[in-house]
Amino acid sequence: MIIKEVTDTALIKKFHKVPRILYKNDANWIPHLENDIEKNFHKKTNKLYNGNNAKRWILKDEKYNLIGRIAAWKHPKYFEKYQQPTGGIGYFECVNNQEAANMLFDTAKKWLREQGAEAMDGPINFGERDQFWGLLVKNFKDPNTYGMNYNPEYYVSLFENYGFKVYYNQLMYHRLMADPAQEVFVRKAEILRKDSKFECRNIRGLKLEQVAEYFTEVYNDGWGHTRKNFKKLELPSALKTIKSMKQVIDPDIFIFAFYDNRPIGMYINLPELNQIFKHLNGKMNLIGKLKFLWHKLRKTPTTMYGLVFGVAHDFHGKGVEGAMIKFAEETIVPMNRYKDTILTWIGDFNPKMVKVCENLGAKQYRTFATYRYLFDRNKLFKRASIDVS
16 A cells, blocks of 8 residues: 655645545535635645644555545644643545555654654544534434534444544534424523513624624623633634625524623524535535525525524523524524524533533434544543533
8 A cells, every 4th residue: 555645736636536436325425625625724724724734645555546545733722732742633534444544544643743742633623623523423324414524334443443542422413493492491481581681683684793793792701601711702703703604694593692682692503504515516616606606595405503502601591592492493493494403513521511402302413423542552541521610
């Protein structure tokens, strides 16, 4: 077998060709947009990339057939997060051959060790945790959700036989739009909704600047009181994020809760973009953009993707979650566009949020795993600590 570092345009094309070969007979596979992957390897589109802190490779067999790929990176924030410097690997694809997988893992490990790493996590993303994070380990029968990985079941053995262990599981939940929330949520929500100072609204008619202000306030209030080393979200960053979603936002499913005109909760959904992107074949070129526009105008997606769900710290446990779900039921279901919703993944280290999903009537739908491999094989492995805040 031959492993080669990706260093030019021709090799980049081969890097993207690998999954097309492996999944050519898998009807569930929807290719990631190549642009979404490439932006991680360019300074202009990834502020974490400095030109030297990421590498990627392709693997060929003796007949020069493409059989695998992998990327590795020294994520500056992630690397310094742990007492043991931890690198990342991702975009892993491989034929069902342990020797081939080992060669890919070994290559990534060797480079990461040279960068000072003592462990590697994977598959993760060279960016934020909202995309390409985790190995699919449960439910291989449904198409992949936008931004989430999809892989054959044998990948689990390739990782675990090499020595990777589950650092934490990532749980995704699903609920039909008409599914009722648990009675405990409904009861609290109904009490809250009788208060004239409380209301829920979508963002139809609002400017993006106002949406960003609401988002910033709820985010800092909801997460800032519970997370260690929390970094306050600044309005310019929030506005940049909201503007980046402008082309895919459906204002009817972007929901905020207010008390006395103060934003205290948000239930932010987007259309399930893979129901559009499956028609683009991973290419956001001119033809791809035209196809995207066509399906957007036709309102092709029938599933919502729950991107963010949160409540201000001082309103926890007061029914805001149930009230937002009830508002969605009353305003979205009658449109007859969205039948169900998939909630973004929640780590099993966050039992409080897992309980919230269950109380909302959602069912566990899919499981991913973030694996960790310790370079010192005699060192004690510890799973991610449970969030008890």
